[in-house]
Amino acid sequence: MKWYSQKGEQDDIVLSTRIRLARNITEYPFPIRLDASGREQVSNLVRGALSGGECGVFGYIDMKTLSQTQAISLAEKHIISPEFTSRIPGSALMLTKDESVSIMLCEEDHIRLQVIMPGLALEQAYDTASKIDDLLDSKLNYAFNEQMGYLTQCPTNLGNAMRASVMLHLPALTRCGQISKLASTVSKLGLTIRGAYGEGSKPLGDIYQLSNQITLGISEDAAISNLKSIVMQLISQERTAAAELVNSVAQEDRIYRALGILQNARLLSSDEFMELISLIRLGISTGILDMERDKINELTFNMQPATISAAHGEAIDSAQRDKIRAQTVREAFSAL
């Protein structure tokens, strides 16, 4: 079962938690300075280090064997970064079957190790990442410096080189116009909040990504505990705002209309689907609708454009995709 089909802590608001560690190997220059064969050497080195299976079984995907659609589908699921869809020769992806642990090889850094879990699970995700990191550390020479920590290509990652982030569904705070105020508050606390697909992406379906901004001069534990305490405050604020909204007929009306459209539409764009599904989640959180949240989360993952295309043949256009999305959603909702 994929990680996104599972339940998690606080998963009415926290859709997922991610820990990402950036590492480089002393003997090689950063990937940008490597040619295809150099990148392939690095990728194979890491693959070899994990081949013992002490930290689970990984599939190994040579990125250049993937189609663009397949690569974009991986990015939609946050398994790889949008940049990694360029599939440069020698780059590779290691991935567990449940898709919860992924390692991008020769993206910006030699190693980008990511653990993703449903709900709020910062410590658990870090534990898992840390074990794999320890194993790799024991077999490879990490580029590390007492003063600057892990050496990374981009200076903003120096230090612990960890990015911890949570995907938050904040429909009530969005509706109350609280998000921009929130963004400036969390920025003072060394965090950043943005759309689900990172910098510059617009928040689709009221989903936001909250992550640590500062990596230098702070331990992993301190960064995680800082992030967690802010997440807990946001959860409480969102619940309060949602409880106030739920008393209005107008809000109930919006939720039921969203349901009516999802159950009946014959064409559904990705953007509209995300907006409507946000209302369904809000309906579940506020007790207006009685549905299984994890089924909704799974559906949300599978209804992304490239993920639909990857499942239904690469050649389909956006109109066909909207038709398939509408039909799949109708079937899913009639089974809920």
Added chain:
Amino acid sequence: MKWYSQKGEQDDIVLSTRIRLARNITEYPFPIRLDASGREQVSNLVRGALSGGECGVFGYIDMKTLSQTQAISLAEKHIISPEFTSRIPGSALMLTKDESVSIMLCEEDHIRLQVIMPGLALEQAYDTASKIDDLLDSKLNYAFNEQMGYLTQCPTNLGNAMRASVMLHLPALTRCGQISKLASTVSKLGLTIRGAYGEGSKPLGDIYQLSNQITLGISEDAAISNLKSIVMQLISQERTAAAELVNSVAQEDRIYRALGILQNARLLSSDEFMELISLIRLGISTGILDMERDKINELTFNMQPATISAAHGEAIDSAQRDKIRAQTVREAFSAL
């Protein structure tokens, strides 16, 4: 059973047919020149002429006994004219139980006799009106002049003093942008097309009223046959346009979305309801939806603002009305 709960000919497109005859009595000046007691005399005279029951049983409503909401509800159902909701003293309404025959007494003319029937039924409605007219003619002295025909207050009604009209649902022609072209064509043929509530009213829910414009120098039969031939052409044009629309997924999508909203909304304004129900009718006509059209027509009549207020207590405001409308519509659709 009310006339609007019944089926009719061509009722996928023709919602109703109305024949209205204007008559005045020689011995009295036009209502505008009468005082309350004069109007009451006229009203009672006509009531007396119909008391034998040869032409059916009529209720008699002294207009000043009605509340404004009750009067507006009658206007919404086209039983009385919008002007008649002013309920001036001495004016009265005679009405059969099925609401198909109504006589406004001392509106603009002494007698405004109206027969309304479901579907396309010009000859039948005229026959019914004519029988009542003959009875009244035998008991009253109609103001009539060989050259000018029936004398009416407004010169545009002189001649046969008959207004024949049909209420048409033309969603496909509306969508194709054909209506304004149509309006100029029918005007050359002595007809006029406008919104459901007459001159200046905007066409709500793609419903239009087509009626004869010219009454002088044309017999009733000729006027009706002229109107009918144009209606038959419009029906055929609308069917062709609808058949072209139905092949598009976008159209199917709009129809099913309308259904989803009607089945789920918690607040429904009158305007939105009319727009959505228009799509439902189009869905039935084109075979996309399988529902009883007469139930939809009945619901349309009952969901008008004053009609809801008249049924649920006068004091309710528009927000409460929208809530009642949404609930009634949900219940109706779950029973369809």
